[in-house]
Structures are given as structure tokens and as C-alpha cells.
Amino acid sequence: MNLPDLPVRAVLGDLATALDAHGTAVLVAPPGTGKTTVVPLDLMTRADGRIVVAEPRRLAARAAAARMAALLGEPVGESVGYSVRGDRKVSRRTRIEVVTSGLLVRRVQNDPELPGVATVLLDECHERHLDADLLLALLLDVRGGLRDDLRLLATSATVASGRLAELLGGAPVVTAHARTYPVETTYVPPARGERAEACVARAVRKALAEGDGDVLAFLPGAGEIARVAGMLDLPGVDVLPLHGRLSPSRQDAALRPGDRRRVVLATAVAESSLTVPGVRAVVDSGQARVPRVDHRRGLPGLATVRVSAAVAEQRTGRAGREAPGRAYRCWPRHEQAGLPAYPEPEIRTAELSRLALELACWSTPDGAGLSWWDAPPAGPLAAGQNLLRTLGALDGDTVTDRGRRMAELGLHPRLARALLDGAAEVGPRHAAEVVALMDAGGTLADVDAELRRLRDDRGSRWHTDTRRLERLVTARLGSAFGQPIADRSPANPVASSTRSPRTPNAPDPALVVALAHPERLARRRSPDSPVYLMAGGTAAELPSGSGLGDAEWLAVAEATRDPGRAHGIIRLAARADEELAVRAAPNLVTERDEVTWSGDVVARRVRRLGAIVLRDRPLREPDPALVREALVVGLRDGDILTWTADADRLRSRMAFLHAVLGAPWPGVGDDALLSRVDDWLEPELSRARRRADLARLDTAAALRRLLPWPEAGRLDELAPDRIEVPSGGRFRIDYSTGSPVLAVKLQLAFGWRETPKVAGGRVPVVLHLLSPAGRPAAVTSDLESFWANGYPAVRAELRGRYPKHAWPADPHAP
Template identity: 65%
Template sequence: MSELPVAAALPSIVAALAEHGTAVLVAPPGTGKTTLVPPALPGRVVVAEPRRVAARAAAARMAALAGEPVGRSVGYAVRGDRKVSAETRVEVVTSGLLVRRLQSDPELSGVDTVLLDECHERHLDADLLLALLMDARDGLRPDLRVLATSATVAAERLAALLGDAPVIRVAGVAHPVTTGYVPPVRGERLTATVVRAIRKAQSDGDGDVLVFLPGAKEIRQVSAQLDGDVAILHGRLAAGEQDAALRPGARRRVVLATAVAESSLTVPGVRAVVDAGQARVPRVDHGRGLSGLVTVRVSAAVADQRAGRAGREAPGRVYRCWPEHEQATLPRYPDPEIRTADLTRLALELACWGTPDGSALRWWDAPPPGPLAAARDTLSALGALADGEVTPRGRSMARLGLHPRLARALVDHPAGAEVVAVLDDDTLAAGVDLEAALRALRRGSPASERWRREVKRLRRGGQETAGSADAALVTGLAFPERLARRRAPGSRSYLMAGGTAVDLPVDSGLGDPEWLAVAAADWTGGAGRVRLAARTDEATALRAAPALLTESDEVTWSGGDVLAHRVRRLGAIVLRSRPLADPPPAAVRAAVLAGLARHGLSLVRFDQAATALRTRIAFLHRTLGDPWPAVDDDALIATADTWAGSARNATDLRALRMSDALRALLPWQAAARLDELAPERITVPSGSRLRVDYSADPPALPVKIQEVFGWTTTPTLADGRVPLVLHLLSPAGRPTAVTGDLASFWSTGYPQVRSELRGRYPKHRWPEDPTTATPSQRTTQPKK
């Protein structure tokens, strides 16, 4: 161990902490930072790891180096499992557990140094822990030493957060790793590609193969296709199963792991890595108001770190299950969880710390204001916050170490530990039916030991006595927005109280109940699919979510008309509805306006007069601006409240006189000048009153040439600003010329027109000098 690179840096690390109180250690995997540094630090040391499996493994490794069992000088504490004694000087814990200790003892009494391991992973609990530790150090424990370690990180930013801490860098002695790509073939599922890559890795060389997969589901699918020794490693396994994966096997093994094996752990014997290129990370769907795990592409930094596991002990190989050209398109780093995850638990911890909005803390990345505000609204609805401050109920919920929704369910239904344990870890359920999963766990299944251990912890934390609970009620208490009702008899589609539709798989084993309490659902391609649920009924749903129950008069535009009903709802689910005989006029008017906003002016009728008036006003708005209003579709919809009058339905809208509606939009001064500035008709020299076409830009006047003889000045509109364009017609009414300058036309254009048309229309008048000729409505020459 003394040959590991970090060994030579130990004196510098101890000295930096003694002088500055904080320090940053940047060292790649395999340098010994997790196992050699903590025992070298003076006093009582607490090491914070991002994952339970890493915490237990690090403690076991340090204890082995000391020649002791775990729990003597080196111990650990994770949720539901602790091995320490009075002799323990180095204790390895999870970041979340250390947050809980800080909340109960902000001074961290008896602790001299905190080591924050693997800071680059940017887990939500780790970011929060860093902020709380620095706040405690600033105000309560200036003597508390803090060392942050990382493999790949923006060290300068981290050092600034730690108060301009010194940065100590240790170079690794990495063995060479060759990179190969095994892209999927057309139509091939990811797990099939991974199996091909595993077999290639086994045929190319010796040693164990470490395989990175996004989750337990994919691990099961790949494991079913492999022969030989297969070890499983993910965060939900029992401690004994995790330990087995971290011990070298008697024969060559394939170790199927999730992201837990990316750092902090050394899996002995590995010479090859197969990387599926995906990870399952927490995300919140703000549109649906739901959170969960989603599968994303890994970042380039994560792909490099996974590849490095092949070179921990000897030269190795990595096989990436994507095309080589896609490597350059990977994001550089993973998104910090604080930017994308559900912040409800974080908001509760901040409230318990006394800074509900987190503004008093120093953050690596501050919580986004919108998601944080939404999280605080959720906590208020759960009774954990009142007027922005944490309530006694909220503190009780925080002590359980669960998501606040699950904690609420346990606080409100103390017999619900068995159900909550499954809701917190839905991998305990083998199928969709929650009740069936609970029966299997009670009888004894491969996951029963882990489930019973968590149930025991929850009962102890919640002061619960043993007993069974209504699975649907507990689920509804935790996730009231996921209570769901069948949309139609015989349908597999359900509408959840939060407004999202989900489908129940045909093979769910739940039959076709009218009501479901949905514990988990997946969303792919815009469709929701129930992953875990319990049958229930309306009475249980109302008992679980009384805050979502409303009864109100609803007047809406639906199906092309106004509909009015008295409606009783559970969130978005309609429980009862009956027609309203006399709905409030204001509500009716709002519904009419909503109909216009949705469907536009197709709901009203523009006759010829209204259409002509609209084009005249549009011309003046375009030419003069204010006070002439815009009358395009969007503008008329926006001002519908001024012209829709007392219309109460679609029939009334069709009966509106839109000419009157348009005139109602004009200020009285403008209305008085409308005919002057944009006359509907123009009197031409022949005496005819002809309609101006304002739909053209600029406006046009179609007129036969013989009717404008003697007219030498082009008429204008809008106080002389716009010349009227004359569309001069033949005796047959066909266009012959277009001009906005009559004087020029008579001198240059008319002679050619006269030459071309005089032979075609010999009975009509074609004087040589049209400026002095007498205009006439009758275009033929008088008989001699």
C-alpha cells in the first residue's frame, strides 16, 4: 500500500489541513485516496461516501489494512446498518446520513475532520452536505477540518467554496487501456448488444469482465443470457451480496453492475470493461408534477472513468456499446443532480437547517428557484411547512430519512412500514401488482431479507407496531396525484388525479379495476405505463387525498358550445357532474371568450359589409397607425370582450353583426372621419360611384377607361398620403392597364392601349385626347 501514489502526499495533506482547515485532493481512481488518507488524518474522522456500497467497501478495506474486523478502529454507518464501537476513530457514512447527523448536531461533536469523497459525482445529498458543512464551520465549528477528494473535478471552484483551500494533486499510475466499439446492429436491443460485447471481451483476453448497465432490470436481462460465474452489484442488494461481488472469484467472472462501480470501489480481478453507455438518473417531470428515474446517455467523463476500471490492476480493455463516431457527441460532464432532480427532500432539509430558500449557504450550484419553490409548495401541502417554516410534523418526517411523500404516508398511517419499504425501493416488487408483491415478500422471496430489514428500520424510526396496512391507502397518502380512475368501461387507460393518463399492462395481474393507486409509472414516447399499483376504490381514494377534493360550478367551451355543470372532482378526475340551469353570466362570458381564443373567428360570420369595413380599417391602421385599431384575427380575438356583447353560446356568436362590432372598436373621433379617409366608394368623372378594393395594398379602384376621361389628377386616400391605384378596364371589363399616375398614363400609356383596343372594340369611344373627352357610363359611341 505504501507504493500507491497518494502515500507520498499524506504529509502534505495533513499539513494543509492543519494550516488552512480545508483542502482539496485531486487524485484519479486507484491512487489510494479513499483507503490511505482517512487513517492518516489526526483525531476522529468521518468519511462521507455518495453510496452505501462504497461506504461499506471503504470501511472493510481500511479495516483489513489495519488487520482488524470492521467496527473496531474503522467502522461504517449506512441506512439500516451500522458497525462501530467505542474504539472507532474512522467512520465511513453516506452523505445523506451525515446530513441527518448535522441536523441533529450542527457542531458534529467529537468529530475532528470530515472527508468528502468523490465530490465530482455531484449527487444531491453530497452537494447539500458540502453547503451545510461550510455553514457549520463558518458559524459553529471553525476548528472542523474538511477535506474534499475527487477524481475529476473543477478543483479551483471547489477550493473557492472551501475558503480558498489549497489544492493537492496526485498523479495516478494507470495501466494502459485499449478501447474498442461494439455498436448495436439494426433492430438490436441494448441488452443483446451488451451480451455480444461480453462474449467478445471473454474471447479477447483473460481476467474478469466488469459490465456497466443502467439498472437492475437490465442486469437481470443480461444475467439470464450468460453462463458461468456471474456476480451482481447494485445499490439495492443486501450487504452480503455486495460483498460477494467485491471479492475475487475462484474462476473467471462477469460482474454486472450499475453506476455504483464507477468510483470508490475496486472490483478485483477486472481486466475488461463493457460499457452500455447509459445511466439511470433522477429527474423531475415538472409538466406532470412527478419524479423518478430516467435513462440517459453517459457523459464523456463518466465513460472515461468507467474505462479506467479496466486498468486498475493491469493493462486492460474497454468495449463501448455505441458507434465510435458518437463518442464526440457525448456531453462533457454529467448534470449535477441539483439541477434536474426532485428537490422536495432538499427543501425539507433546508427548512430544518433554518434557511428555507437556501440563500444563506454557499453552493457549488444553487438550487434552481422554480423547482425549489415547487418543492416548498409540496411540503406545505404535506404539512411539513407552515408560513415557510418547518413544523414539528416536518421535523418528524425528516428524521425518517425518506422522501417527504413517503414519510408523510408513514406519519399518517403508522402501520404502513411494509408498504412504504416497497414504495421506496420498487425493485422489491417482481410485477405490477403491489398487493401480490407484498404477499410474496411476506411468504419469503429473494428480496425478503432486504425488505424485512428496511421494515424493521422504519418501524423503529416511526415508532410503529407491527401490522399490515391497506397498500392502496398508503400509496395514495404518499402519491395522491397518482390516484387513478379508469377512463371508460373495459379500457386499459386510466386518468390520474394529477391529470396524466397511464395505461395498465394487460398482464398486470390486477384485472380491470375502476380505481388504482399508482406507485410507479414509466413514460416513453409520450405514453405512460403503470409499473407498480394497487387496486382501490373511490372511498379509499377520497380518504387518501381529501385535499384534492373539490366541488364547483364549471362553465366551459366544449364541443363547439358553452357547457355548464356542477362538478365534483378528485384533482383532474370527475366524480360527479350535473347540468346547471342558470350559470353565472360572468362565467358564461368567460367561456365564450375562451371558445373564441381556442377556435378563432370561425365562430362568427363576416358578411360582405363587415368584410369591406374590416379591410378599410386595416388600411388606415397600416397607413396611419393610432387611433386606428388593428383588426387582424389575433387583434380581434384579443379585444373580443369589447365586441362579443351578450353572446352566451355558439348561436349567439353567429348572429353577431360584425359591422357593428368593428365600429365599436373605433374611437368616436376616428369613426367620424372614416368615410373621409377611406371612403367605401369613389365618384368617378362619369358619375358612377364605384367600390374601392381595400384588400389590395395599396387600395385599388377597378373602372372602365371611358368613365375616367377628363380625370387628370389621381385621387388619393388617407389625407392624400396614398394614391389610389386605378385598374383600368376594357369595355368588356378586362384589365388593360394599372396606374397610380393618370397624367403619366394619358401621355405615355394610353396611345398604345388605344391602338390595341380600338380595332377590337370599334363601337366604343377612343378619343385621341382623353383628357378633354367627355366621360360616360355608356362606353359605346352614340349613333349618328
């Protein structure tokens, strides 16, 4: 076997020595050095057993297998084969098998000992895909407990190898240096108002005009690739797409040299793991798709973000693999310094229900005990576990039989549940059709209409996905088809309805959608309203022209929440009814007595599907404890109690003593009283059945229950309700402002030398001294100073206004 003269050949001996000595190793080698193809071929010659190469993407797996088979002069499937989702070419003679990381996770789960496998090569670890991180953790666990002879080789295109080596038990790091050519970088930012796709198309024309060779342009997704391709009418130049959803033949076409110049429009699949021959120029849009939760579909999705500096450099390097090249970056030069250094690992940003299911199958629901590059965040992992319990995949923290079957399908748990349970209810073909639609997304709002459109579009990939899913679920369930799920397993979440069951295997897309998204079963709020309430509690609006406007019930597959709108928007849904909703989501059905507060006590027996009320009726004898809880809510929400003048004065006096003296005098503010209803509103609160019962309560008597003992005996001494003036009359003190205030005619204060005080002499009373007509004449809390300084002027004024009244020069005499 003549291996190609690539830089990695220089370190093959060192790599073999490291693996023989330690059983693990890290290979750092930039793209184009041969680490994906040359290394496995060399390992095959040095050891018995199968070499398994794990790639993050299906396209890279197929391309790597094809390249290695070509080097051996064999067809794929002989010494070198591959296995990806929906496609497999291996034989008994296969020594090197290239697989996707997700597929290898399933193999490890099914048989952790990996019989016959000598070495696992984990390629492109630096990309930090979720499946790859999980696979690394599982293989390290296998090696530590079952297969200490299993050799692990992790490869990376970056120099961030320290953490990898640490995870692999202090593995040796072997570095292969690339034979690179210089690349000239030019920045081609968008013009004012120019779309990103138009900027890329302009940069492609510039690249073709300024040099020879093919052009590789990086775009975030298939949609952008299609739009750019539509802008490039280039005589004598082939424009070829390259992304993961293309057929294998179209992918292969982009990876083969052509007779004419080529422009290859690619997603991130071309960043590493495979070489696009003939490329002399790279055009980089500066954008990438990264995993995020797709709230519209309730499934893992992708978001468009700026690339990291590391990714930008890696893309640029593609122009210098075979000769000096040129790179055109479609963003301003000054923005380069602001790019993040590295891409965010998927495990930190992705929806983790599928990871949670794999961990439960591994009997480590929280991932504890595994060696992680980055451990899964607790919050998203717990959210994923809660979803799995809703879908019947987990019982507590233990995976159920259904959960294991769902995991074997290799789909998101929502789709796996819909495919498994839906196949038994409506037939494998129809379930596969609906699941393939939910996985890819639709263009029409009505699921039935979208399925009819897709069936007529023979070139759609949906047909391929449907056939693959049908084969997959048929192989998993086999003879279980044809009988309702509820008859096969009483533990199954899909239960038979109290009404006559639907016909098994009858087309029913709403049931399949509801199995994936039970919390999105929705009922119209009112007959003329386009707004639906979903079982999960969210309101969503059905846009006009959807074709579903007359449906009372919907099973919603996609919904968006647009900023500035009061409700979400339903994008894809199927007609449903109450019977279907109860069958599909029996764990959301509850029937209980509900006693609530709505201006008064409202007692009903309510049957619900999540947040949706199915039916209710009044309760004649509600549970007193529930009534009491409702009344407490009413106390918080409204003014139920009748506060008499006596009660208000007592409350003010108690509040004053609490503010001045503190404990043991209690607080009597609204929050304080609500926190102690047991101490002052009982037993009347527990006996009450409606608002009127509390309205009749003697609040003054109730408040006195809060007075501390034995201090309560000093209430009238410390905060007297009335105070005696020198003339002998008794006048009420007002504590409502927080300070004791006595309003009294000035003549009645004659004879007082000092200001009267309360709270055991701590607080002087604020005196509002009034004229004979009851109008304010002076305000003071220092009577001695007033007599000496303020009274002469007040006396002079009042003598002139009220000459018939006595105004003595000496006010100390009564």
C-alpha cells in the same frame, strides 16, 4: 499500529500540518493509495474526538470500515465502525465511523454542532454525488457559524482540486502520487448486431486467455451483471457479482481473494473507495448508470449513458494497482476521443425534491447563502418545491412538521409521505410492503398480485427492505398508529371522507400508492375503454392481461410514455375508488362554477379531482363575469358576430386608413378587435348570455365606437364609401383588397383628366374600366397615361364590338 506501506503514508505529516494550520485541507490521491483507510487511522492517533468518514456508497463504507478494523486487528464495531441505511456497527469505543453521505446529512440536520466529532473526511468528492455536494455545503455552513474547530478534509482521485480548495476557504492541497504499474489497453468493440453484454462476455474470455490473475468487469447495473454471468460458463473460474443491492455477505465474497481465478462483475461501486484484490485485467463495458428523473415511477431513477474519459481512465487503472495489467475497452478506438471529459454532476441532472426538502429543513429553501460546488438549478429546484407543497411537506417556503418527519426517514419525499401517512391508515407492515415495492419497481401490473408474488419469494431483497422500513416508521410514529390521520391532525393532507371511513390498519395498497402519487389517481374514460384519465391531466392506457381491466378507478404507481403512442402505458397500479381518491388527495378536490365555450355558453357547477370530473350539474344563474369570459373565448374560436355588408365595408375602409395613415386610425384585424372588445362590444358583450345575443349585435354601429375623435368626422372625406363620376352618378369604392378599387364603365369616366385620389390625395384609386357589357376593358391607377397611350387601342376594339355606343377620340370631354 503498523500502517500499510501505501503511497499516502509519505504525505501524512504534511496533511496533519495543513489541518492543524487551516482546519481544512484537500487530499488528491488516486485509487489504491490508502486515502480512504490509512488517512483516517493516522488522524485518529493525532487528535481527540471522533473521525467521521463520509462515503458516497454503502458498499464502500462497509468495505472501508472492515479494512481499517482488520489493520487494527479488531472486529468491526470496536475502534472502527460503520453506519449505513439499514445496518450499523458502532460502540462507545468507536473512534472512526464510516457513514454514507446521505446519512451524515441527516445527522447534521438533527444536530448541526456534531458533538464529539473532531474531523469529517469527505471521500471521493470528484464523483459529485448529490448527497455529497449537499453535505459539503452544510458542513461549510456549520464550520462558518457553529464549529470553527471542526476540521474538514476533502479527498479526490483527480487533480481537479482548485474548486474544492476554494470552497474550503483556500485550503492547502496535498498530493499523494500513486505507485502505478503499466496497463496495456486493448479495444474490443461489439461485432455487428452483438449486444453489449455479449461483447463484455467475449472480452472476459479474452482477458482470461491472455494473462493470469483475476478479471474485474464493469457493467452499468445488476440486470446486465446477471445476463453476463449467465453467458460465462467457465470451468475452474468463479464468477461473482458485485453491486449495491446484494446482501453484505455476497458483497464481501467478491472483495476477498479466492482459491481459484475469479471474474468479478461489478457496477460503478468498484471504481473507487475499495480495492478488489487479485485483479490483473479490467473489462470495461463503457456504460454507466447516472441519476435522471424516472418518469415511469415519478421518482429519482437511473439512465444508462456512455462513461466519461475520466471514468474510463479510472476503471483502467484498477488493473495496475498490484502488478502490470491489461484493460479491455468494449468500444471502437476512434470513439475514445468523443467521450465527455468528466461525468456530469448529479445536481445538474437529478430530480431535486429531496434536496429541496433538506434545504427547507436547513431554513434556506433556495440554497442561498450556502457555498456550492455547483448551485442547484432554479427550475428543477422549484419543481421539487412544488411537489413538496402538494405532499404537505412545505407551507409556502417553510417546512411543516410533516415535512421534517418525512426528511428524517431518508426516503424520497413521495415514498416518505406514503410510508408515514400510510402506516397510520393501513398499518406499518402493509405500508412498508407497498413502499418497498414502489421503491424497487414491480414485474406484474397489479400491485396486489405483485405483493403476493413477493411474499412467496423468500429470497427477495424486498423482504429485507420491508422490515427496515417497518422498523423505521414505527420508530418515528410510535403510538400514533391505530387512529386515522385525519383524527390526529387537522392539517394533515389525508382527510376523512364524507362517506364512512375505511377500517384503520386494513390492507389497502391503493391508498399507499395514492399517498405517494396523488396526481396519478386515475378514472376510466368510458365503460368499455382501456384508457384512464389521471388527476394530473395525463391519459394512460391499461394493457390487456393486467388483471385490472374491470376497475373504474386506479392508483397508478408506474406509467411510461412510449414514443409514437397517443397515451401512456400503465405498468403498475392498484384498484381504487372515488372515496379513496378523495381521502388520499383532498388538496386536489375542487368544486367551482365553470362557464366554458363549446359552440355556445355552457355553465356547470363541477366537482373535480384534479382533471377528473367527479360530478357536475347545470347552472341556472351563472356569474355574468364568467359568461363574458366564455363569450370572449367564443369570439376567438368561431364566427359568432353577424357581419353585414355595411359592417364589412366600414371595416375595410377603417383598415385602409390604418394601413395608410396609421394612428390614430385603429387596426381592425381579428387580433386587434379581440384585444379591444371592451372598446367596441360593450355594453352588449356584458349583457349577453348566449351566442344568439351576440349574433344580433349591430356590428357596423359597434365598429364606429373605435373611430378616433375628432378624426372620425373626416372618414367620408379620407375614405369615401362612394365617389362621383363626371356623368354625375355615384359609385361605391371597394377597399376589401387593401387598395381603393372603383369598377365603372369606361364611358362614365370620360371627362376625368386625372385619377381620383383618396386618403387626402395620397392614394390613387385603382380604376377597373368596363365595357358596356360590364366586362373588364382596362385597369389603371394613372388615368392620364391611359388616355394618352392605352385608350386608342381600347377605343378601336370597343368601337368594333359596340358600334351603337359613342367612342369619342377625345375622352376628356364628358
